Amino acid sequence: MVRVLAVADEEVPAVQSRVQDLQVDLVVAAGDLPWDYLESIMSVLGVPGAYVPGNHDPEIRPGAAPRGMVSVDDQVVGIAGLRIAGLGGCVRYNDGHHQYTQKEYDQRARRLIKVAGPPIDILLTHAPPLGLGDEPDPSHVGIEALHEVIEALRPTWHLHGHIHPYGMHKPDRQLGVTTIRNVIPWQVLEIEPQPAVAHAGRRT
Numbered sequence: 001m002v003r004v005l006a007v008a009d010e011e012v013p014a015v016q017s018r019v020q021d022l023q024v025d026l027v028v029a030a031g032d033l034p035w036d037y038l039e040s041i042m043s044v045l046g047v048p049g050a051y052v053p054g055n056h057d058p059e060i061r062p063g064a065a066p067r068g069m070v071s072v073d074d075q076v077v078g079i080a081g082l083r084i085a086g087l088g089g090c091v092r093y094n095d096g097h098h099q100y101t102q103k104e105y106d107q108r109a110r111r112l113i114k115v116a117g118p119p120i121d122i123l124l125t126h127a128p129p130l131g132l133g134d135e136p137d138p139s140h141v142g143i144e145a146l147h148e149v150i151e152a153l154r155p156t157w158h159l160h161g162h163i164h165p166y167g168m169h170k171p172d173r174q175l176g177v178t179t180i181r182n183v184i185p186w187q188v189l190e191i192e193p194q195p196a197v198a199h200a201g202r203r204t
Contacts (some may be wrong), residue, residue: 003025083120
């Protein structure tokens with residue numbers, strides 16, 4: 001069992017003192033948090049981390065990530081005993097960074113499916129799937145292609161941010177074998193790694 005701290009979008013006050021006793025094995029960040037905030041978490045916990053950018057993150061070079069973390073944007077990475085696939089950003093609504101049209105997401109999703117292959121333990125994205133926890137306004141529409149990604153990769157968990165709860169409970173959603181969870185501002189999960197199987201994509 002791998003104990004995971006997932007964070008996104010909203011900073012938690014006094015986070016260093018609040019996370020130091022969590023005894024987690026891995027941190028995953030779903031975007032839109034300052035890098036110094038993430039790096040402060042990583043420095044306290046001393047565990048591996050995985051990251052995808054959100055739409056409010058600055059432009060970064062491909063593969064860049066906060067210190068102590070690795071980018072899983074558009075790729076799959078084996079880390080802390082889990083296989084994690086990622087797609088950062090959100091559906092385009094202006095000219096900001098890390099925004100993509102639904103067609104661009106479809107192309108990214110198809111490439112990720114070829115690289116990854118099932119089984120995946122965590123699908124880490126910034127935005128949710130279309131119609132599953134998104135919002136109707138243009139800046140919070142979900143990603144249509146994530147339905148295909150979830151069907152193909154069969155992740156145990158799909159963790160995302162982007163849709164702010166504003167103090168209200170956001171219920172989990174289920175799509176096939178996958179539980180979809182909004183992790184804003186943070187969640188601690190225990191994840192059982194899936195057994196490895198042979199597939200056509202790259203093994204990590």
